[in-house]
Amino acid sequence: MELTPVTDLPEIRPGDDIATLVADRADLEAGDVLTVASTVVSKAEGRMADLEDYPVSGRAEEIANRLEGITGEEKDPRFAQAVLEESTELLIDAPFLLTETRFGHINVNAGIDRSNVPDHDILLLPKKPTESAERIRSGLEACGIEDIAVIVTDTCGRPFRHGQRGVALGWAGMSASRDWRGELDRDGHELGVTVQSVVDELASAANLVTGEGAGGTPAVVVRDWAFGDHAGSDELFRAVEDDLVRQALREWSFD
Numbered sequence: 001m002e003l004t005p006v007t008d009l010p011e012i013r014p015g016d017d018i019a020t021l022v023a024d025r026a027d028l029e030a031g032d033v034l035t036v037a038s039t040v041v042s043k044a045e046g047r048m049a050d051l052e053d054y055p056v057s058g059r060a061e062e063i064a065n066r067l068e069g070i071t072g073e074e075k076d077p078r079f080a081q082a083v084l085e086e087s088t089e090l091l092i093d094a095p096f097l098l099t100e101t102r103f104g105h106i107n108v109n110a111g112i113d114r115s116n117v118p119d120h121d122i123l124l125l126p127k128k129p130t131e132s133a134e135r136i137r138s139g140l141e142a143c144g145i146e147d148i149a150v151i152v153t154d155t156c157g158r159p160f161r162h163g164q165r166g167v168a169l170g171w172a173g174m175s176a177s178r179d180w181r182g183e184l185d186r187d188g189h190e191l192g193v194t195v196q197s198v199v200d201e202l203a204s205a206a207n208l209v210t211g212e213g214a215g216g217t218p219a220v221v222v223r224d225w226a227f228g229d230h231a232g233s234d235e236l237f238r239a240v241e242d243d244l245v246r247q248a249l250r251e252w253s254f255d
């Protein structure tokens with residue numbers, strides 16, 4: 001398996017066609033996986049915003065004041081308002097904001113980014129990253145490049161461990177997971193629970209290549225990786241009924 005960054009991509013602007021920009025610069029072959037950092041997908045989709053766009057609700061004011069009291073750092077209630085507007089549920093409201101986005105991904109500050117955003121205060125995640133991935137995939141097809149799976153990624157923190165890593169937000173042209181259940185291990189025992197989230201694993205591998213700073217390499221071509229002969233599953237984000245950690249968070253509060 002080989003991962004190669006797409007080089008010489010420009011600063012991405014609203015309306016840019018990522019598929020064409022990549023097709024012009026990368027040597028893509030059928031069966032490759034293309035990962036694209038959500039940062040540039042968001043820029044192309046015009047998801048930049050300014051804090052002045054967010055009139056502050058009472059709840060945002062309350063959240064920001066409480067965070068300021070706890071952390072001793074200045075907190076802009078307009079930022080809290082932006083996080084609330086991008087979210088369907090606030091899971092942790094102190095000492096930081098952890099929310100579920102409208103497309104089911106859980107992240108600190110709804111994944112709103114303040115790095116790599118020229119001329120604007122903040123960058124929101126793509127509205128529907130799976131649709132973004134589908135658009136890039138069909139854009140590549142329109143350039144005559146068939147059968148490329150696309151994963152839209154983001155760098156995201158983890159519970160239980162220090163450090164961030166790449167995760168998949170949306171994907172097209174492949175299943176999210178390899179379902180090993182029913183397959184046998186080396187001792188002939190049937191696997192009962194293993195569903196391997198390959199889109200996340202590919203996103204993490206690609207994140208090693210994109211880096212986090214000024215590298216300018218948001219897109220990575222993954223070659224000679226094969227899904228193999230496994231059942232596929234497209235389930236990635238747990239529903240709350242199926243998520244004991246989230247259920248426990250609903251009962252928990254910081255004080």
Ligand code: GDP
Nearest residue numbers: 009011012037038039155213214215216217218
């Ligand atoms: P995120 O993980 O989606 O939040 O993206 P990052 O901010 O970590 O950036 C991932 C990579 O994309 C880094 O190599 C950045 O330098 C690069 N990058 C970010 N914006 C642009 C852009 O507009 N154009 C190019 N060419 N690279 C960008």
Ligand code: MN
Nearest residue numbers: 039113115116
């Ligand atoms: Mn970023």
Ligand code: MN
Nearest residue numbers: 039113154155
């Ligand atoms: Mn990000």
Ligand code: MN
Nearest residue numbers: 154155211212
């Ligand atoms: Mn990143």
